[in-house]
Amino acid sequence: MEQRPPSDLWQRLQQVPRHYIYLLLSGVIVWQLLAPIRLPILPSPPTRGVYDAIRAVPAGKLIVISTDWDASTQAETGPQTRAVLEACFQAGKPFALMNLASPMGAKLGNDIAVEVGKEYHAEYGMVWCNWGYKAGFTNVLLAMARNIPKTMGQDFYGKPVAALHMMQKVRTIRDVGLVIEITGLANMTEAWVGLIQGPYRIPFAAAYTAVMAPGYYQFLDSGQLEGMLVGAKGAAEMESLVNRPGAGTAIMSAQSWAHVLIIALIIFGNLGFVLTRAREKGRER
Amino acid sequence: MNPEIYVLWAAVIATLAVYSILYRENPVSRLFEHVFVGLSAGYMLAITWTQNLEGRWWNPMVHQRLWYWIFAPVVGALFYLIYSRRLVWLARLVMGLFFGTAAGTFFREFFPLYSPQLYRSFKPLVASRSVGWGEVILHNWIFVVILFTVMSYFFFSIPHEGRAGRVLARTSLLGRWFLMIAFGAMFGNTVMARLSLFIGRVQYLLYDWIGRYVPWVLHRGM
Numbered sequence: 001m002e003q004r005p006p007s008d009l010w011q012r013l014q015q016v017p018r019h020y021i022y023l024l025l026s027g028v029i030v031w032q033l034l035a036p037i038r039l040p041i042l043p044s045p046p047t048r049g050v051y052d053a054i055r056a057v058p059a060g061k062l063i064v065i066s067t068d069w070d071a072s073t074q075a076e077t078g079p080q081t082r083a084v085l086e087a088c089f090q091a092g093k094p095f096a097l098m099n100l101a102s103p104m105g106a107k108l109g110n111d112i113a114v115e116v117g118k119e120y121h122a123e124y125g126m127v128w129c130n131w132g133y134k135a136g137f138t139n140v141l142l143a144m145a146r147n148i149p150k151t152m153g154q155d156f157y158g159k160p161v162a163a164l165h166m167m168q169k170v171r172t173i174r175d176v177g178l179v180i181e182i183t184g185l186a187n188m189t190e191a192w193v194g195l196i197q198g199p200y201r202i203p204f205a206a207a208y209t210a211v212m213a214p215g216y217y218q219f220l221d222s223g224q225l226e227g228m229l230v231g232a233k234g235a236a237e238m239e240s241l242v243n244r245p246g247a248g249t250a251i252m253s254a255q256s257w258a259h260v261l262i263i264a265l266i267i268f269g270n271l272g273f274v275l276t277r278a279r280e281k282g283r284e285r
Numbered sequence: 286m287n288p289e290i291y292v293l294w295a296a297v298i299a300t301l302a303v304y305s306i307l308y309r310e311n312p313v314s315r316l317f318e319h320v321f322v323g324l325s326a327g328y329m330l331a332i333t334w335t336q337n338l339e340g341r342w343w344n345p346m347v348h349q350r351l352w353y354w355i356f357a358p359v360v361g362a363l364f365y366l367i368y369s370r371r372l373v374w375l376a377r378l379v380m381g382l383f384f385g386t387a388a389g390t391f392f393r394e395f396f397p398l399y400s401p402q403l404y405r406s407f408k409p410l411v412a413s414r415s416v417g418w419g420e421v422i423l424h425n426w427i428f429v430v431i432l433f434t435v436m437s438y439f440f441f442s443i444p445h446e447g448r449a450g451r452v453l454a455r456t457s458l459l460g461r462w463f464l465m466i467a468f469g470a471m472f473g474n475t476v477m478a479r480l481s482l483f484i485g486r487v488q489y490l491l492y493d494w495i496g497r498y499v500p501w502v503l504h505r506g507m
Contacts, residue, residue, distance in 0.1 A: 022307050029487050034505045070325075075485020076478065103332040104325075133336040138390045154340045190398055195390075198397020210478035214471045222405040231474070232481040247488065254484045255477065262476065 010279075013272030021265065028261050032254035039256055041249065046220055047237040049227020050205045053178055054087045057203075061177025062170055063088055063095040066188070067109030070102040073184035073209050076231045077105075079248035080207040081182050082112050083238035084229075089120040089127070090242055093177075094166050096129050098152070100140060101185055103133040109182075110156055125164040132156035141195045145173040173200050178226070184209040189216060193224050207234060297494045300486050406432060434460035 057063055069077035088095045097113060099106035110130045122128055131152040134140045143151040148170055149162035161167055179202055181188055189206055197204040203226050210231025219225040229238055235248030302317040346354035366376040408425040412418040437453055438460030445454035496503030
């Protein structure tokens, strides 16, 4: 049966063609990227937890940053990685990048580290290194707990990990002061917590895409996570803590106004529904 | 010409082609979807070789003459015997080995993963020297009420009849409301995530592509 076109404004509000909504949303985003109205960014306790955990790493201990993300989540995880690396460089804490899943993350994380490292004059192998992509996931975690250089073998550039200057005193997981997992994948945190954080009491923090973050608040409440970055919002908050506004901050102003638009559309759509139904009931009487 | 230009234009064309699905289903969008999947699979193969197999398996076997590494792919290939009725038992052997390893690892993970969450659920419900009434009521009582009502929603052993049943019906209804609020918060986060990804692409198109030719755009974004 052919659908009758909506007769009045309230009915039309419930049937706005999706193309118009996409256009409107794109317009708001472009407007905010070109003429941003910056809203204050106040770091939340979970973000501050990550920042404090980085600064609290004892001298002589290494930070391991697992960049298990790829191009599909780069808008969120890219700025998160950059902000976390900025915090490590500013605090003067040595770190090693690694990758257990989504192998693109080994290269994408490396690109960011090279770029940020140049700004801080940090030499590869002295302050930071990249262990590269290691297939095997849980087996890699079990093995690295006992012997990191042997488990990692060669780094991202094909050099032996054991030969890197900053790895001379790193033997087992006990030489690691903090693990930070940056990911858009489920089950990574479970493996890290179950096999490393829990048994060896290694502090653990994470940066998640906003989709998956709600599923990990219980880890924060139980103290298994020192802190957590939630999507682009977490990246923007971390950027404000390290005082280096970047892509995360730029995303948030566009994001905030896009949310205002979506809320307005939901209100209008529901208003149209309620008023149409009220009028139909009135007619029936 | 700078090779970066080709990379830039390739990324722009791919982005616009994939987003063309927002208008309607079309072959260009499909084509670029397949290109993306193919690229990811190819990259996975290449990086598995360069970062893992070459250093851990090929070099020891070929350059260090550790010949016994030749048996590693033979054992791996046993998986494919699942297609042979006569030799399927060999495939079951390696599968059993993998299932056993996975189950053992999961068992090892289980207690460090869930026990801290379990015992952190036991929260004080009265104020003490270290915890004030404000925190007890705001955090602990709300936590415990939500915990019990949501658990009661998943308690299906008692019919919602009689006095106890009616109490359970009310608590489970409340639990359902709390679950709906949680799902709403999760969906809100999903909207935020999807928008972030879209904004990331718009940033690329605006700053990296248009900004390259129209410096005003790049200047506005800074």
